[in-house]
Amino acid sequence: MMEIKSEIISRQAIKPSIPTPPELKTFKLSLLDQISPSFHGNMTFFYPASNVTTIVSVADDFSEKSKRLQESISKTLSLFYPLAGRLQDSATIDCNDDGAFFVESKVNIQLSKFLTQPDFNLIMDHFMTTSELSTGAMFIVRFTSFTCGGVAMSLSTNHKLTDLAALVTLLRSWTSVSRGLSDDPVTITPDFMGEKFLAPRDELSATSASLNISSEKFVLNRFVFSASKIEELKAQVEQEFQKQMQSYPSRVEVVLALLWKCAVVTKKQKTGLFTPSVLFQAVNLRKRMSPPLPDTAMGNFIWPFMVVAWEEKDLELKEMVIRMRKSFNEFNNTKANTFRGAGAPLAMMGALKERAEFLKNNRNIDVFKCSSWCKFPLYDTDFGWGKPIWHVSVNKMSSNTIALADTPSRDGIEALLTLDDEEMALFEQNEELLKYAIINPSIYA
Template identity: 75%
Template sequence: MIEIKSEIVSRQTIKPSTPTPPHLKTFKLSLLDQISPDIHGNMTFFYPSDSTTHSISNDPYFFEKSKLLQDSISKTLSLFYPLGGRLLDAATVDCNDEGAFFVEAKVNIPLSHFLNQPDFILMDHFLPTTDPTTMELSNGAMFLVRFTSFTCGGVAISLSLTHKVADVSALLTLLQCWSSVCRGLSDPITPDLIGEKFLAPRDELSAMSVSVNVAVEKFGQRRFVFSASKIAELKAKVDKEFQNVLQSHPSRVEVVLALLWKCAVATKKKKTGSFGPTALFQAINLRKRLSPLPETAVGNFIWPFMVLAYEEKDLELHELVIQMRKSLNEFNNTKANMFTGEGAPLAIMGAIKERGEFFRNNKEMTVYKCSSWCKFPLYDTDFGWGKPIWHVSVNKLVSNTIALADTRSRDGIEAHLTLDEEEMALFEQNEELLKYATLNPSIYA
């Protein structure tokens, strides 16, 4: 394992370039934001050096870039004005222009040392939220950035955003706007700040966000990469049965996710000695399914649908992929409309209650949660010094999660899993998995 020493160079608050008008000072979140957990999600982008300078101590480019990032955050905050405010309760943002928080840092290694074999434990050196002093000084900021220089002139940009106001699609809108402003474009993408206009929050929930069951047990995060050719092999394995039932072809995400779920359950059985029923939740982007919602709607417009496997035979690869598509079709055809119309709030609260009751009655069920960022153009995030060589999100809160993202070539899939440490040690040796996936290859591979 490589050793990294990091040093924070400066910390500062960044306020919006223009004050928020008085009539916009209070921003009411939607019901879906209201029930979202008040935790920070993160995303880190790594950029190779774009200059011939090799000594960061006198590299003027880092501080030039830092100034550009800070100025562009200030301008971007004026467009995303709730992000410059502070949460008053689970459904209200005080848009008081207290601002975002920006950290400059440096590490004592070249970028290539880290990217040759990325280590999630070392990611703490790049995240703003892992530094207690930063969190104290940031004073409840909803948007934090840490800008880190490597000895080779490469840089990392980590942003941390509260889940109360943004899912990954909203994060993408923020990135597209911010990077456009940073590059000096005059007409950046602007956000649709819909808030309560989509689904008004419920007064009886005003003090409540959904809590996250932070895992007490130790869990590890690992990265597995599926190449385009291996994904094609997986698809070919299930295509015939899939076509017979659904008259279509499985997607890349469906076959990769099915294999990961199957192997995770097999690992659990190996550890406990017996098979137990299991559920997989997949997060769906509602923007594509609800016609009045624009792609640039900022907030939490995601909802999970559930796939169940009660017996071991349900975990045949083709069975899982077929069940995933059937569950998705059912959601699209019958459940997506519960988010519209006068009855929407009650329908949503009813669905949450029903889900809670289901798990109270099925305590033995092992639950996995998946979100996919595939097809989100995160690799196009260019602040003026080129596109990133890698982007990654670190999960420090919850075990049994699967996050999928495109590889830089856009045709492979990178999977990030969190599992109990004992299970992870077994999982990463699973022969069926390793037939299709490579464990943590070099970013340069």
């Protein structure tokens, strides 16, 4: 593990440039937001150095970028005004303009050295700021300078108001303001649908869904699949998939199927017994409702569908990919649109009950959760000094998770996987996995 020291330069609150009008002071979340757990999701972007040559110019360059970020946050908060407030209960934001929390820091290494082999514990310790230190802020930024002039921008927002698609809307608007395009007619503006979409339930107002933060020791690692290896995986399943589904498997489906299969095999290696496994995969509901919701809808418009591997024979790769697609199609055709309109509250509460019953009746089943950020334009996050060389979201809460993202070249996939430490040691030696994936390579590879 590399040596690294960080130093906090400053901490401050950043308030909206235009105060929130009195009639908008109380914002009611939707039922989907209400039942979502209250925690901060994170994303860290790494940017190479500008044309700076001396320590003085590195410091000046960082100071100039920091000032630009702070001013653009202030302007952006006027559009995204609930993010400048504080969560009052599971369904209400007090839009009091207390503001975002902004931290400046510096580290004593070069960006290129850090990205040669990214260390996720160091990212957590030196580039992210915990919500506990931010006096309840819903929008937290830590901006960090490397000795070479490269920078890291870590963004953390409360999940009550931002799923990944909403975070992308925030980033597109914020970067537009930061680049000086705020008067451009195509500037992205958010749709705060909240209770207008689906009103929260009074009987649930005191509590959010619980988030089971894992007490076990788990580790996170990164597995990178090149475009050519993904094509090899597709070739294994394509013939049977086309025959049954009359379409082609996606790169996300084949990579996810392999990772899930290898994780289930690893658990059997550890215990000596095969255990049934369920995979919950998050779906963006915006385009799957009729009529569709705008991409700029702020809040949680995601829901998981599930796929189950009851027996070892269910782990055959082509079988897993076909069953993933069938479950996805069934969810789209039967469930997604029931979460809209007059019957939505009953449909949603019924779906929650159904999931709880399934888990109660199958207490020994291994549960995996997956989300995909592929095709989201995260590599377009340009504040005025160019696009990031890499971005990452570090999971510090639970094991058995899989997050998929585009590689910087955008044609491969990198997977961030959490397992307990003993299982990860076995997983990293899985021969089938290693045919296709490289473990945490250099970002420059």
